[in-house]
Amino acid sequence: MAMSGRCLCGQVTYSITGDLLRTAVCHCDHCQRQGGGAFSVNLVTAGENFSHTGTMKMYGDPGDDPSGTVHVERHFCGNCGSPIISIPTGRREIVIVKSGTLNDKSSVSPDVEVWCESKQSWVVMPELEVSKERE
Template identity: 45%
Template sequence: MSEIEGGCNCGAVRYRLTGDPLAVAVCHCSNCRRQSGSAFSVNVVVRDEAMRMTGDVATWEDRDTESGQPVLRQFCATCGSPIRSLSAASPKVAIVKAGTADDPGRFVPAIHVWTSSALPWVEIPAGLPQFPRNPA
């Protein structure tokens, strides 16, 4: 990846990511599940400074975290598409929802986290690293 763009359903929020992602992770935690409305979230971890975003996002401070540090879950203030999370425990990164990218197919998950709460029908590809909770 060199540069990728993405945004929400209504187009009010747009973003650009520069440089390669640090990680692409599927998160099976129940908070990601509720926010996505799906079985899990595909998260693209990038350096915070690699993300430029325009448009109004609403922010929900998620305090139900393992570290006890809040996670700011940001979504389009108009259409509600989840865009990214900012974790106080990892302040240098932004965790972007892969499904909002204009070309989401290029983000291939390399790791699965919070598999302890994965739904029973979800098949995790053999050989990929799995962590029952956050990676240590």
């Protein structure tokens, strides 16, 4: 399934081919800060299946590592600031795409939640709660 997307201003466009590895709701503090929302919804794909046009800027995010070692590269449009992708430096074979930049968001269906310890208290994810009840 091919997917395509763009930043807010349109200088950065991208496409994803092949199947997604997973679609994850991320409640981490850094996703909240970068995206300005309560959580991010991330499409995890093999790096070889992601291609883009336009120039992105990158912020090397150390997370909570006091040594300052970069653990996630956060790539964004240098013109409008839209977050586009993240690349974990320990897993460079994958690319994590911010699903809010998709042209067609109708196919987005998260299958997992991560970083729930920093989840905002009002956020409820019914479908994912049901899957927990089956465990």
